[in-house]
Each structure stands twice: as structure tokens, then as C-alpha cells.
Amino acid sequence: MGGSSPSVTYAPPPPAPTLVQQPTQALESQTALNEVSGAQSRLNMTLGSQLDQQNKAFFTTQDMRQTQAVGGETRATIATQGEQQRASTTTEGEQQRLGTRVAGEESRFGTRVAGEESRFGTRVTGEEQRRGMLTEGEQQRLGTVTAGEQQRLGTVTEGEQQRLGTRVAGEESRLGTRVTGEEQRRGTVTSGEQQRLGTVTAGEQQRLGTVTEGEQQRLGTRVAGEESRLGTRVTGEEQRRGMLTEGEQQRLGTRVTGEEQRLGTVTAGEQQRLGIRMAGQEARLGTVTEGEQQRLGTIIAGEQQRLGTRVTGEEQRRGMLTEGEQQRLGTRVAGEESRLGTRVAGEESRLGTQVAGEEQRRGTVTSGEQQRLGTVTEGEQQRLGTRVAGEEQRRGTQTAGEETRKTDLQKIMQENYAANRNRNWAQSSYRA
Secondary structure (H helix, E strand, O other): OOOOOOOOOOOOOOOOOOOOOOOOOHHHHHHHHHHHHHHHHHHHHHHHHHHHHHHHHHHHOHHHHHHHHHHHHHHHHHHHHHHHHHHHHHHHHHHHHHHHHHHHHHHHHHHHHHHHHHHHHHHHHHHHHHHHHHHHHHHHHHHHHHHHHHHHHHHHHHHHHHHHHHHHHHHHHHHHHHHHHHHHHHHHHHHHHHHHHHHHHHHHHHHHHHHHHHHHHHHHHHHHHHHHHHHHHHHHHHHHHHHHHHHHHHHHHHHHHHHHHHHHHHHHHHHHHHHHHHHHHHHHHHHHHHHHHHHHHHHHHHHHHHHHHHHHHHHHHHHHHHHHHHHHHHHHHHHHHHHHHHHHHHHHHHHHHHHHHHHHHHHHHHHHHHHHHHHHHHHHHHHHHHHHHHHHHHHHHHHHHHHHHHHHHHHHHHHHHHHHHHHHHHHHHHHO
8 A cells, every 4th residue: 555656757848949030021111101101192282282272262152152042042032922912912902892891881870970969069069168258258357457456566666676686787797797808818828829739739640540541441442342343243143133033023913903903992982982972961060050159159259358358458558657667767777787888898808809819820820830731641642542443443334334234135135035925926816
């Protein structure tokens, strides 16, 4: 049982690997890739340049294509609107004629009822008006007497106060005239100095602004001329197409509108004549009733007016006497104060005129110098702007002339087409 352990035999190790040298193409592949990459880059740059040119051409004509698309949609919209408008005109005419008949019946019924109520109201109004005239006449005469007494007392008091006020106003006016003259002379000197300084500064700024404005105006005129010529060409084409479509729809709509208008005119005329007949009957009845009430009111008003005129005349004559006395006293005092004020105002006016003349002469000299400098600069800029505007105007006139000739040719073709169509229709009718 106690024998020796078994022995283990291991396999020998494998032999060492043998390295075999193989030729590589890494350098050749890298060189070929570099050549292909360079060719691809050149191709990309060429295609990119072509795409830039195509994009530039596309965006340059984008506005023209958009205008043409808008023109097509506009013509389709005009045609649809014409059809709907003619259908609406027909329905509207029918409803309008029904409404005219119903309105005529209601108008005649309302005219009849209004006439009856108007005549009844005229009678009641006449009675109340005559009673009011009697009461108003009595109160007016009493008021005229009281007003005359108060007016005479007020005229006396007003005359006294007016004379006192005239004296005080004269004294204050003379003092104010002296102070105003001194301040006006000082202000004239200061205003002259500031005006001369402002004239110099304004002249410099005006010349600088004229130069800048001329440069910007020439640039804007050049760009506006180019855009205007391009837009005129595209707008002319679309306008001619729209005129054709609009003319056809307009003629169809005019035909339907005329038919409905004639039917509505007939119905309206019938209803109007019936309404005029009913209104005439009611107006005649109302005129008779109103005339009777008016004649009664005129009689009473005349009596009250004559009584009031008599009382008013007496009070007016008394007031004139009192007012004349107070007016003569006031005129005397006012004349004295006016003469004193005129003398003081004359002295101050002469001093102010002398100072203002000196300052005005100084300002005139400075303003003349600045005006001459501004005129020279403005003339230069104006000549430059006129030259640029003339060039742009000639270009625009040339483009507008081309579009006008195209439009005239389109009109001639339309007229020839219409004439040929009418001649063919006439020949077909003759053969039939």
C-alpha cells in the first residue's frame, strides 16, 4: 500500500517564431491619399465658387420671381372676386326690392298717424302759447321799470369809479414806461452781442452740414436709380397682365350690376310715388290747422309787444340822460391822463429806437458775412447734386420709355385680337 508516487512527463516547449520580412505600401498609400485629398480640395473650391455664383444669381432675381408669382395670384383672386360679386349683386337686388316695398307700406301708415298727432298737438300748443304770451308781457313790463332804476344808479357809481381809476392808471403807466424803456435798452445791447456770436457759429455748422448732405445725397441718388429701373421693368410686366384680367372681370360685373340696378329703380319709383301722394294729403291738412293757430297767436303777440315797447322807451330815455353826463366827465379826465402818458412814452421810444438801430447795424454786418460764405458752399454742393440727379434721371427715363413701348405694343395686340374675334364671330353668324 505504501508504494512511490507516480512520475509526470511534460511536453517539450514549442520552437521560437521565425520573423519573415514583407515589403509595406504605407508610404505609397500616404502619397496617393495626399494627391487625392489635394484634388478633392481643388474640386471643392471649384464647386464652392460655382455654388456662390448660382446663389448670387438666384437671390438677384428673387424679387422678380416673387413679383411674377404675386401677379399670378392677384389675377386668380380678381377672377374669383368677380364671380362672387356678381352673385352677391343679384341676391342683394332681390332683397332690396322686397325691402323697398315693405318700407313704402310702413312709411305711408306712419305718415297718416303722424299727421293726425301733429294736428292735435298744434291746437294744444297754440292755446298754451297764447296764455304764456299774456303772462310774459306783464312780467316784462314790471322788469323793464325796475331795470331802468337800477341802471341809472349804476351809471352814476360807475362814472365816479372810472374817473378815479383813470387817474391812478395814468400815474402807474408813466412809471412803467420809464422802467420798461431802461430795461429794453439794456436787453437790446445784450441781444445784439449774442445774436452776432450765434450767427458766426450757425454759419460754420451750416457749411459743414451742406458738404456732408451733398455727399450722402449723391450716393443715395445713384443707388435709388439702379433699384428704380429694375423694379420698373418687373412692375410693368405684372401690371399689364393684371390689367387684362381686371378688365374682363370689370365688364362682367358692370353687366350684372346694371340689370339689378334697373329692376331696383322701377320698384323704388313705384313706392316713392305712393309715399309722396300720402305725404301731400297729410301736409295739406296740417297746414290748415297750423295757419289757424298762428293767426290767433299773432294777434295776442302784437298787443303785448306794443305795451312793452311803450314802457321800454320811457326807461331808455331816462337812462340816456344819466349816461351822457357821466360820459362827459370821464372823457375830460381821460384826456388829461392820455396827454401826460403820450409825452413820457415818446421820450422812452426815442431812446429805445436809437439803441436798437446801433445793434441792428452791427448784426446786419455779421449776418451778411456768414450768408455769403454759406451761399458759396451751398452752390458747390447743389451743382454736384444736380449733375448726379441728371445722370440718374436720364437712366430712369430710358427704362420707363422701354416699359411704355412694351405696354403700348400689348394694347395694340389686345385690340387686334378683339377685332379678329368680333370679325370671326360675325362671319360665323352670317354663315349660320
